[in-house]
Amino acid sequence: MLNHACLHLVSPVIQLDKWTFNGPEGQESVAINTSPFLVNSADAMKTAITSGMGIGLLPVYAAIEGLRNGTLVRVMPNYRSQELNLYAIYPSRQYLDAKIKTWVEYLRGSLPEILAAHQAELVAYELSGSLSGARLAN
Secondary structure: OOOOOOEEEEEOOOOOOOEEEEOOEEEEEEEEEOOEEEEEEEEHHHHHOOOOOOOOOHHHHHHHHHHHHHHOOOOOOOEOOOOOOOOOOOOOOOOOOHHHHHHHHHHHHHHHHHHHHHHHHHHHHHHOOOOOOOOOOO
């Protein structure tokens, strides 16, 4: 990694000086170069990577399209970055607005299926070398 421009997706749970992966030998941490490029948006990171600014970490949902059309390539296919949790936080269940309740119920019901579909696409990509034969999620 020290020979590459490593772009930073800023998050409270991702360290700026190293990336942590789960690989064939278990969990591994790799030191990365400091970068003047810091961003907290997966879409902005994808744009920077596809523009040739360097390599970076992307969530599966942000990478699938680029893997499918060839604008992104997995650099380390035997490694996965750390998994992150998603939380819906709201002030109180008492007097909960119907819009918020509906949104949380939608996330709870739909997100696992969407994430599983993205993971299946990634597995299909890894097995075939492309996403051309994979069923693409909406």
